[in-house]
Amino acid sequence: MAARRTKFYLDKQNGKWLGVCAGIADYTGLDALWVRIGVIVITLMGAFPWTLIAYLLAAWMAQNKPHDFYGSEEDTRFWQGVRSNPARSTRDVRSRFRDIDRRLADIELHYTSRNTRLADEIDSLR
Structure with a gap:
């Protein structure tokens, strides 16, 4: 346990x-x-x-x-913060995840967007 x-x-x-x-x-x-x-x-x-x-x-x-x-x-330090002020700890964790989620969304947007220069380079290699 x-x-x-x-x-x-x-x-x-x-x-x-x-x-x-x-x-x-x-x-x-x-x-x-x-x-x-x-x-x-x-x-x-x-x-x-x-x-x-x-x-x-x-x-x-x-x-x-x-x-x-x-x-x-x-x-x-994290668990001592959770015990002393759980609301603040929850808010900090949410803000960290929000930041990570935003960064992942930016990466996904860059990866899935149409990059013509990169597509042209790939086509020229074929």
Whole structure:
């Protein structure tokens, strides 16, 4: 079964303790250092037992990220964009396909149009 790219996974390869902060960083596209600092700041601001409970609950419920989850750095950025803003990602993909479709239409028009100079050269070779 293939791993879903829009699901939260623990990132134990880049994690320090259980991989929750690294998983959040991978999921959102943020740097893991900033996620860790944010968790520490929230904990020190008075949410001590709740952040620990939430951290342990996330570590218990989430699955480990598969080893070859992304093919390349471009895939990583794309899927992080899909998770953070799906509408923008859909719009970007549509614009890329629209551009490719336009270019293919131009090639098809050039290929199927009557090119008299080329036809004359082919006829002269016969």
